[in-house]
Amino acid sequence: xxxxxxxxxxxxxxxxxxxxxxxxxxxxxxxxxxxxxxxxxxxxxxxxxxxxxxxxxxxxxxxxxxxxxxxxxxxxxxxxxxxxxxxxxxxxxxxxxxxxxxxxxxxxxxxxxxxxxxxxxxxxxxxxxxxxxxxxxxxxxxxxxxxxxxxxxxxxxxxxxxxxxxxxxxxxxxxxxxxxxxxxxxxxxxxxxxxxxxxxxxxxxxxxxxxxxxxxxxxxxxxxxxxxxxxxxxxxxxxxxxxxxxxxxxxxxxxxxxxxxxxxxxxxxxxxxxxxxxxxxxxxxxxxxxxxxxxxxxxxxxxxxxxxxxxxxxxxxxxxxxxxxxxxxxxxxxxxxxxxxxxxxxxxxxxxxxxx
Amino acid sequence: xxxxxxxxxxxxxxxxxxxxxxxxxxxxxxxxxxxxxxxxxxxxxxxxxxxxxxxxxxxxxxxxxxxxxxxxxxxxxxxxxxxxxxxxxxxxxxxxxxxxxxxxxxxxxxxxxxxxxxxxxxxxxxxxxxxxxxxxxxxxxxxxxxxxxxxxxxxxxxxxxxxxxxxxxxxxxxxxxxxxxxxxxxxxxxxxxxxxxxxxxxxxxxxxxxxxxxxxxxxxxxxxxxxxxxxxxxxxxxxxxxxxxxxxxxxxxxxxxxxxxxxxxxxxxxxxxxxxxxxxxxxxxxxxxxxxxxxxxxxxxxxxxxxxxxxxxxxxxxxxxxxxxxxxxx
Numbered sequence: 001x002x003x004x005x006x007x008x009x010x011x012x013x014x015x016x017x018x019x020x021x022x023x024x025x026x027x028x029x030x031x032x033x034x035x036x037x038x039x040x041x042x043x044x045x046x047x048x049x050x051x052x053x054x055x056x057x058x059x060x061x062x063x064x065x066x067x068x069x070x071x072x073x074x075x076x077x078x079x080x081x082x083x084x085x086x087x088x089x090x091x092x093x094x095x096x097x098x099x100x101x102x103x104x105x106x107x108x109x110x111x112x113x114x115x116x117x118x119x120x121x122x123x124x125x126x127x128x129x130x131x132x133x134x135x136x137x138x139x140x141x142x143x144x145x146x147x148x149x150x151x152x153x154x155x156x157x158x159x160x161x162x163x164x165x166x167x168x169x170x171x172x173x174x175x176x177x178x179x180x181x182x183x184x185x186x187x188x189x190x191x192x193x194x195x196x197x198x199x200x201x202x203x204x205x206x207x208x209x210x211x212x213x214x215x216x217x218x219x220x221x222x223x224x225x226x227x228x229x230x231x232x233x234x235x236x237x238x239x240x241x242x243x244x245x246x247x248x249x250x251x252x253x254x255x256x257x258x259x260x261x262x263x264x265x266x267x268x269x270x271x272x273x274x275x276x277x278x279x280x281x282x283x284x285x286x287x288x289x290x291x292x293x294x295x296x297x298x299x300x301x302x303x304x305x306x307x308x309x310x311x312x313x314x315x316x317x318x319x320x321x322x323x324x325x326x327x328x329x330x331x332x333x334x335x336x337x338x339x340x341x342x343x344x345x346x347x348x349x350x351x352x353x354x355x356x
Numbered sequence: 357x358x359x360x361x362x363x364x365x366x367x368x369x370x371x372x373x374x375x376x377x378x379x380x381x382x383x384x385x386x387x388x389x390x391x392x393x394x395x396x397x398x399x400x401x402x403x404x405x406x407x408x409x410x411x412x413x414x415x416x417x418x419x420x421x422x423x424x425x426x427x428x429x430x431x432x433x434x435x436x437x438x439x440x441x442x443x444x445x446x447x448x449x450x451x452x453x454x455x456x457x458x459x460x461x462x463x464x465x466x467x468x469x470x471x472x473x474x475x476x477x478x479x480x481x482x483x484x485x486x487x488x489x490x491x492x493x494x495x496x497x498x499x500x501x502x503x504x505x506x507x508x509x510x511x512x513x514x515x516x517x518x519x520x521x522x523x524x525x526x527x528x529x530x531x532x533x534x535x536x537x538x539x540x541x542x543x544x545x546x547x548x549x550x551x552x553x554x555x556x557x558x559x560x561x562x563x564x565x566x567x568x569x570x571x572x573x574x575x576x577x578x579x580x581x582x583x584x585x586x587x588x589x590x591x592x593x594x595x596x597x598x599x600x601x602x603x604x605x606x607x608x609x610x611x612x613x614x615x616x617x618x619x620x621x622x623x624x625x626x627x628x629x630x631x632x633x634x635x636x637x638x639x640x641x642x643x644x645x646x647x648x649x650x651x652x653x654x655x656x657x658x659x660x661x662x663x664x665x666x667x668x669x670x671x672x673x674x675x676x677x678x679x680x681x682x683x684x685x686x
Binding site: 183184 | 518522524525526527528529530531533534535537538539610614617618621622623624633636639640645646648649650653654656657660661664665668669
């Protein structure tokens with residue numbers, strides 16, 4: 001939700017790395033520089049993770065004032081029950097003690113206990129991880145491919161008809177709330193009450209009666225059509241915009257003139273020369289936008305009752321089950337930070353210009 | 357990002373001598389000259405903007421929706437928006453009396469959508485204000501002290517940018533929902549939750565612009581004449597950063613309105629007000645989705661999309677006026 005697809009002025013993550021490398025030849029200094037680069041990125045990621053841990057504690061233990069009251073809001077509870085809950089969650093201890101317990105628990109991958117399910121949060125998350133990875137992964141890959149393909153077309157002839165239509169459609173989907181698009185798809189394609197019979201299931205991941213690997217896979221695929229469509233429609237716009245502006249930046253480059261002077265056809269110039277170079281800055285931005293994929297997956301899972309982390313998050317919000325929400329907050333934030341670290345480490349392998 | 361300052365079509369509000377020629381008493385005083393120059397710049401700006409058809413359409417749509425939201429109390433009876441005062445029967449399809457049908461309590465959907473625009477627009481504007489002020493402060497401080505603050509300034513600047521990057525990477529929705537869930541329910545909470553999560557993009561933009569402005573000679577001149585940090589930032593940097601911020605603000609309102617409806621849909625909104633997201637949440641909880649009651653959920657979502665799209669169109673038009681690089685490609 002943060003960045004708009006219209007303003008893409010270079011990969012912010014690569015800011016530190018795109019200083020031109022000193023002209024000295026590869027040798028002993030090279031290994032040192034690579035080690036320094038990797039160490040720097042690891043330190044940054046570790047600091048970010050530490051900040052997430054502190055933020056999780058601050059958000060859910062200090063900000064609400066009394067977590068027990070927040071947990072039991074809207075329910076009748078006696079003073080003893082409240083005391084019992086407070087003891088159970090260790091809230092009667094001093095704050096620094098609570099923080100130490102929480103932080104050392106995190107190191108042991110203990111994310112606390114869910115108030116609602118009466119189970120360790122880490123186990124709940126592990127159970128639901130698979131479906132989310134399946135949905136988010138498929139959605140991201142399809143959206144990235146579609147967005148990059150259309151963006152390359154649009155950016156090659158900016159202002160042309162293809163560009164105008166593509167940009168308009170992408171902007172429209174960008175302006176539509178994710179969850180509403182999902183609801184629309186359900187009403188018109190799944191509820192069976194609209195203008196077409198129910199083509200797809202309204203929610204869930206597998207039909208109850210499915211058995212056997214093939215049948216389960218087919219049923220899952222059928223259940224995935226609408227959620228994936230929703231995710232793709234909402235997030236492909238940013239990939240399109242990024243690719244479009246990245247390609248427009250490459251358009252004036254001398255090597256394209258050379259390619260044209262060689263007599264290459266226009267499509268070949270685009271495909272073989274312009275697009276590969278324009279793809280590079282796009283890679284970083286695709287990883288930077290993973291936070292938005294997380295946002296999208298929460299909404300899509302909620303709308304389609306997909307049994308993943310997003311739906312778990314929603315169920316934690318409804319109760320409210322702050323232990324569960326806290327655990328998921330830490331996991332979502334940590335996974336995005338780790339993916340960004342991965343992008344930082346992989347990017348120099350792809351683009352020799354930014355190698356340390 | 358090329359520097360917009362000094363290009364044709366940019367409102368040149370800065371650099372006009374508010375500090376220098378205070379003593380001039382000749383017929384066209386410096387102040388009058390500055391005012392005239394500003395008026396001309398504004399006219400040029402309007403002319404450039406008017407060339408962008410999509411931007412004009414967006415602006416017209418926004419004016420119409422704004423007028424509708426402001427005059428809503430004239431033709432929507434608030435009593436009919438309560439569950440007990442609902443005028444019709446439940447789930448009536450669109451008819452002459454209820455152009456968009458009724459909800460599960462018998463309230464007119466049209467009235468709900470019109471009334472909902474008030475909350476959605478208010479939250480959108482206020483959350484944007486919070487995040488723009490925050491983003492501008494952080495971005496300008498980081499840019500200014502990074503460029504001319506010595507060692508301590510560079511440390512402050514890099515710490516600020518680290519914090520910004522941290523917020524930029526975090527999943528916005530998760531943070532906003534968490535904030536909205538732990539703070540007491542209410543419209544104020546929603547505004548704070550959105551405002552505190554969408555500012556980093558503005559901060560980055562403003563920092564880049566600040567760095568470009570700081571490299572200009574007139575900033576050096578101001579500093580040589582004894583201008584302190586506050587003076588340079590307020591009188592020289594801020595006016596030149598404003599155009600970029602303005603375009604970003606317009607785009608952020610769209611983001612904020614979508615964020616508001618999302619929070620309301622996830623059930624962390626203010627349950628006592630009627631907002632577009634709230635209507636959609638009610639539609640889902642009432643089971644209107646699986647029973648195919650399309651008139652309950654199409655209008656509020658369409659309203660969100662229309663407003664968000666209008667703001668986006670305006671923002672892009674402003675951007676293309678301010679940033680000549682974009683304009684030439686149009």
